[in-house]
Amino acid sequence: MSKPVEVNDDNFDQMVLQVKTPVLVDFWADWCGPCRMVAPIVEELAGEYEGRVSFTKLDVAQNPKTASKYGIMSIPSLVIFKDGNLVSNLVGFRPKADLKRSLDDVLG
Amino acid sequence: MGDREYDVIIIGGGPAGLAAGLYAARARLRSLLLERVAAGGWIVNAELVENYLGFPQGISGPELAGLMDEQAKKYGLEVLLAEVIGLKLEGKRKVIKTAEGDFTARTVIIASGSDRVKLDVPGEEEFTGRGVAYCAICDAAFFRDVPVAVVGGGNAAIGDAMYLSKFAARVTVLHRRQQLRATSILQERAFAEPKIEFRWNTVVAVIEGGAKVERLRLRNVRNGEESTLDVPGIFIALGSTPNTGYLKDSLPLDTRGAIITNEKMETGVPGIFAAGDIRANSIRQVVAATGDGATAAVYAEKFIAE
Numbered sequence: 103m104s105k106p107v108e109v110n111d112d113n114f115d116q117m118v119l120q121v122k123t124p125v126l127v128d129f130w131a132d133w134c135g136p137c138r139m140v141a142p143i144v145e146e147l148a149g150e151y152e153g154r155v156s157f158t159k160l161d162v163a164q165n166p167k168t169a170s171k172y173g174i175m176s177i178p179s180l181v182i183f184k185d186g187n188l189v190s191n192l193v194g195f196r197p198k199a200d201l202k203r204s205l206d207d208v209l210g
Numbered sequence: 211m212g213d214r215e216y217d218v219i220i221i222g223g224g225p226a227g228l229a230a231g232l233y234a235a236r237a238r239l240r241s242l243l244l245e246r247v248a249a250g251g252w253i254v255n256a257e258l259v260e261n262y263l264g265f266p267q268g269i270s271g272p273e274l275a276g277l278m279d280e281q282a283k284k285y286g287l288e289v290l291l292a293e294v295i296g297l298k299l300e301g302k303r304k305v306i307k308t309a310e311g312d313f314t315a316r317t318v319i320i321a322s323g324s325d326r327v328k329l330d331v332p333g334e335e336e337f338t339g340r341g342v343a344y345c346a347i348c349d350a351a352f353f354r355d356v357p358v359a360v361v362g363g364g365n366a367a368i369g370d371a372m373y374l375s376k377f378a379a380r381v382t383v384l385h386r387r388q389q390l391r392a393t394s395i396l397q398e399r400a401f402a403e404p405k406i407e408f409r410w411n412t413v414v415a416v417i418e419g420g421a422k423v424e425r426l427r428l429r430n431v432r433n434g435e436e437s438t439l440d441v442p443g444i445f446i447a448l449g450s451t452p453n454t455g456y457l458k459d460s461l462p463l464d465t466r467g468a469i470i471t472n473e474k475m476e477t478g479v480p481g482i483f484a485a486g487d488i489r490a491n492s493i494r495q496v497v498a499a500t501g502d503g504a505t506a507a508v509y510a511e512k513f514i515a516e
Contacts, residue, residue: 134348135254135272139247143291163351173421175352175443176339193339197246197293199309 104148106157111165119186128159129179136195137178216242219315224251225496226486227321228282229503235285237511246293250275317510320484324450333417341423346370350377358443367447368392375405464490475506
């Protein structure tokens with residue numbers, strides 16, 4: 103199981119937008135119960151998709167600029183970026199199968 | 211017994227399912243709990259649970275969920291994250307179909323709770339995550355110093371309105387009836403909160419906006435009068451509906467789709483029990499759900515012994 107990497111307002115460009123593989127960003131905050139529920143599923147997926155998708159997480163409380171830039175108004179939001187563009191946004195906690203479907207769609 | 215055969219399979223990992231799992235595991239039954247998303251259930255959305263005995267200062271929903279999960283697993287309950295898609299009978303054995311393959315059991319305890327009720331109006335789906343929200347605790351911080359609306363009149367809606375009043379400039383509660391359904395103590399708090407206002411007999415007809423929610427079109431159900439409310443956020447707290455879609459035709463349900471049980475939590479099918487919010491006439495409280503779960507597990511054990 104590999105842990106998603108913490109990203110922030112300062113390194114978002116380098117860690118997410120400039121990355122060659124698709125990048126999943128888990129927008130979360132510590133006050134959000136469903137975010138805590140989703141975290142272990144994201145960790146499992148990070149292991150299953152290792153090398154194909156890069157997994158990151160962004161704390162919206164500490165990094166309001168990025169959250170606001172992408173119009174995040176509900177968490178958890180699991181957002182997939184590809185070639186610097188937002189290509190998928192799953193809002194709220196969802197079954198693992200839904201998340202896998204989104205990742206597979208993006209990977210084509 | 212094969213790898214995928216159990217004495218008891220519990221569907222759902224909220225308080226009812228975890229209590230059933232705790233009792234079943236301590237009875238040394240081979241027990242598996244199947245959960246769709248993650249253990250905890252609805253209470254993870256509760257800021258503070260004040261009516262579950264043993265926590266006089268209250269306890270946060272996620273914290274209580276975590277403790278229940280830990281306690282249930284301590285005695286050997288297996289937990290698997292897998293969505294159940296069907297249940298069928300093969301003689302006395304119950305076959306449970308999941309996204310991770312089939313499992314069989316001698317008894318089943320259905321504790322898959324409820325799904326949230328959607329508003330079901332134009333704009334709801336389109337603006338979900340862009341101003342339409344279902345978790346006040348998660349999303350209140352995105353609506354600092356702006357006005358928001360809350361739809362509903364039960365405990366969830368009033369709890370949400372109270373929580374949002376700490377962040378938002380104003381909270382308008384939209385309720386289709388003339389009075390609230392919420393517990394009296396919650397009503398008293400909400401009426402005393404100057405930031406909360408109420409619009410009675412009012413329903414949302416349409417949610418409108420551009421990139422994000424901008425306004426709601428409202429309708430008064432008494433006189434048909436229409437109005438608009440300019441808000442960037444709408445929190446939907448209409449309660450829940452029993453999550454029994456995957457059980458259609460296999461068990462007796464009431465008109466709401468809830469499972470009918472007797473006082474032993476037995477359903478219309480021998481060896482299949484139900485517990486918690488999914489039962490007909492459930493009061494949908496943690497304290498009741500845990501009691502149901504324990505009862506179901508005890509009678510499941512008796513059923514196996516007979």
